[in-house]
Amino acid sequence: MDFNDSAEEAAFRAEVRAWLQQNASDYTEPLALRQGDPRIAEMGRSWQKQKAKGGFAAISWPVEAGGRGASPIEEVIFAEEEGRYHVPVGPFVGIGINLAVPTIRAHGTPEQIEKFARPTLLGEILWCQLFSEPGAGSDLAAVRTRATRDGDDWLVNGQKVWTSWAHTADWGIMLARTDPEQAKHKGLSFFLVDMRSAGIDVRPIRSISGESEFNEVFLTDVRIPDSQRLGAVGDGWKVAMTTLMNERASAADQSQSLPDVESLLAALGEQGRAANTRQLASLYAREQGLKYFGLRQLTRLSQGGNPDPISVMSKLVYANLLQDVSALGLDALGLPGAFAGRENHEAKKFQYGYQWSAALRIAGGADEILRNQIAERVLGLPGEIRSDKGVPFSQLPVGR
Amino acid sequence: MNFDFSADQKELADHARRFLGESCTFDRLRDNMAGEEAYDRSLWQQMVELGWTAINIPEAQGGLGMGSLELCLLSEEVGRVLAPVPFFSTVCLGAHILNQLGQESLREQYLPPIAAGESVVAVALMPGLGQLEYADGCASGALGPVAWLGAADLLISRARDNHGTECLVLIDAKHATVARRNIDGVVLDGLVRHGQAEFSATPARLLASGDEARRLIELALAQAAILTAFEQLGGAQACCEMARDYSLERYTFGRVIGGYQAIKHKLADVQVEIELARSNAYYGAWALATDAAELARAAALARISATEAFTLAAEENLQVHGGIGYTWEANCHFYYQRARLLAINYGNADYWSQQLLAGLQAAH
The missing domain is CATH 1.20.140.10 (Butyryl-CoA Dehydrogenase, subunit A, domain 3)
Incomplete structure (x- = not known):
């Protein structure tokens, strides 16, 4: 057991630090922009290009895929050091690099991998994820956006929702129903959608924060060539599972714009700390436990092991911790904190953490779905009783 | 970075789990609670034979010279089956404290019997569980409840000398001047026998005092x-x-x-x-x-x-x-x-x- 950097890891960390000092000097202060501001996406694009030029865009990817061929541990070292700056990594890393590209690499044709993987790495393609629908959230396989065959193309009609960065994205990964007469999970296929296609209408959703992190996307007779189908017709669910596994693994990534326990300790002051000692210690132990849990999983991956099914707990724990920390921080700051404006970064962290944690408990696998997964895949308890099993999708009852 | 135990260490844990799973059953726990013996002597003897009491003691003192990582894994297995033996106080604490002592003569005297399973140690470090006063090679006062105090061969305890300075002393728990008993009857957890004792000018070895203590x-x-x-x-x-x-x-x-x-x-x-x-x-x-x-x-x-x-x-x-x-x-x-x-x-x-x-x- 060795918790310190090895000699090679320490050398890599020093190299990363020096490079960031040279290249990330524009990002020492928090960005004073609203969530979803297109300028964030453009800054993300140029940061991604800079990283690619420096050889840090896909650290643990194989060299032949355009990566550095380094270990997952070095990937984390870079993220730790990058996390000291306020770089806008979200739009590129969160969707394109963490979700779209691993899915394309796992299921795509050589042409698809060539066309999409490397350009994404280089900051040329910004992605969005067209999965959820008004009637398909936790029950994602219930998507009803319909793709029908039309010669060499598919015609797509339907509505997607909760789509981050759809208003700036170049491409989207989409789950759609190609055969409603099959049972729910069997009639789905997976597509890569050019977001500039005719018939796509993107509308921002105003969220509880008053800002627009998400969009709804309406698709009307959108034409998609069959060459942009990822995986076989009817294999959409299998392909989407790759995306979801990656989403749950990365959704607990923490950001500089959200509060941690240390910022809570500072906000509370000496009196507040004394009055909440036990709760604070418990929150801090959860935060640190989560960090060391990540390192245990990383050790497993770096030794060639598969992701542990328990690893989905990271997002479950983090979202709830963020909610608790943010609520306690707002309580401590009182009305001046609740009514602090954008210039007060510290207070804003707690406001935004309180709002965003509510989204995070639902997004990328709701708390309840993750608890089911842990119970079933880790503890071996029975699956849920399913009244939709084996029933053609078109025959399933629908409510509102 | 490698945040995991080694293959050898995991094998030790697997072996311990199999051994304890077979030997330390719930029925045995119930028997132990009903019996007169403070701890399960035959289980303890098996652990001694497996080398568990020697694990963190240097080879020079008859031990196996392993580190705390092995101790962590054994503690987990002991906790899994609630083994009614004085492993924690004797090995995890007693041997550990004696290991840290600067005086070689003390280590030479007290560590080999622990390694050989001939010496069970009770340890009293937390305040609020009685008080020992130490002066001129003797300790007086009362302690309790302390785990295994009624059955131990040795006691390592916090004490205060006649200047009020914190010190750490070692006492032969079987000495005639120690009046001790097991606390029996309806208690929260009857598997970890706790005892209490009065000490009247009991011979005591000073292990450390002041900053060192x-x-x-x-x-x-x-x-x-x-x-x-x-x-x-x-x-x-x-x-x-x-x-x-x-x-x-x-x-x-x-x-x-x-x-x-x-x-x-x-x-x-x-x-x-x-x-x-x-x-x-x-x-x-x-x-x-x-x-x-x-x-x-x-x-x-x-x-x-x-x-x-x-x-x-x-x-x-x-x-x-x-x-x-x-x-x-x-x-x-x-x-x-x-x-x-x-x-x-x-x-x-x-x-x-x-x-x-x-x-x-x-x-x-």
Whole structure:
């Protein structure tokens, strides 16, 4: 057991630090922009290009895929050091690099991998994820956006929702129903959608924060060539599972714009700390436990092991911790904190953490779905009783 | 970075789990509680033969010369089956404290009998459990409740000398001037026999005093916190497995109760707490093994997390069992009561929370 950097890891960390000092000097202060501001996406694009030029865009990817061929541990070292700056990594890393590209690499044709993987790495393609629908959230396989065959193309009609960065994205990964007469999970296929296609209408959703992190996307007779189908017709669910596994693994990534326990300790002051000692210690132990849990999983991956099914707990724990920390921080700051404006970064962290944690408990696998997964895949308890099993999708009852 | 135990260490743990799983059954625990012996002597003897009492003692003193990582793993297995033996006080604390002593003659005298399984040690380090006064080679006063004090060969205790200075003394617990007894009857956890004793001018060896005594005590408390965390982890994991197994056997409303979300989500939460506690305990193990600067913080984190995990796991295990869980036969009570005992022992959650926050503030 060795918790310190090895000699090679320490050398890599020093190299990363020096490079960031040279290249990330524009990002020492928090960005004073609203969530979803297109300028964030453009800054993300140029940061991604800079990283690619420096050889840090896909650290643990194989060299032949355009990566550095380094270990997952070095990937984390870079993220730790990058996390000291306020770089806008979200739009590129969160969707394109963490979700779209691993899915394309796992299921795509050589042409698809060539066309999409490397350009994404280089900051040329910004992605969005067209999965959820008004009637398909936790029950994602219930998507009803319909793709029908039309010669060499598919015609797509339907509505997607909760789509981050759809208003700036170049491409989207989409789950759609190609055969409603099959049972729910069997009639789905997976597509890569050019977001500039005719018939796509993107509308921002105003969220509880008053800002627009998400969009709804309406698709009307959108034409998609069959060459942009990822995986076989009817294999959409299998392909989407790759995306979801990656989403749950990365959704607990923490950001500089959200509060941690240390910022809570500072906000509370000496009196507040004394009055909440036990709760604070418990929150801090959860935060640190989560960090060391990540390192245990990383050790497993770096030794060639598969992701542990328990690893989905990271997002479950983090979202709830963020909610608790943010609520306690707002309580401590009182009305001046609740009514602090954008210039007060510290207070804003707690406001935004309180709002965003509510989204995070639902997004990328709701708390309840993750608890089911842990119970079933880790503890071996029975699956849920399913009244939709084996029933053609078109025959399933629908409510509102 | 490599945040895991080695293959050899895991093999040691697997072996320990198999051995204890076969030899330390619930029926044996019930027999032990009904019997006269303070601890399970034949189980202890088997552990001695496996070398467990020698594990952290240097080879020069008849030990195996292994480190604290092995001790962490054995503690987890002892905690899993609630083995009624003085392993924690003798090996985890007694041998550890004696190992730290500068005087070779003391180590030469007291460590070999521990390694050979001939000496059981009770340790009294926490304030508020009586007081010993030390002067001119003798100790007087009263202590208790202290684990295994009624059965131990040696006692290592905190004391105060006639200048009021903190010191650490070693006493022959069987000496004629020690009036001791086991605390029996209806107690929270009858498997860890606690004793109390009065000392009247009992011969005592001074191990350390002043700053050196405080340093040894602080180190021993960090060791106690991290190894207790592993013991708690073993208990928590056993509870989770026990509840899971029962939920797959028990039917209500026409199906196994393990299929209901009320049970699934409860047990998922237990498993999550265990994983968090395990992660903090591993960090503690690393800090202990490398004598890291972060040891105090790591000890507090490990202890706070493990107490939360074992508490939840033991409570929910009994709850999942329903009414039968409240009976003596159903075994849930062993863990339920041990979870509380370990939550209290060597600093409760308030104590470690204060330690943790004080450390964090000092770091700023």
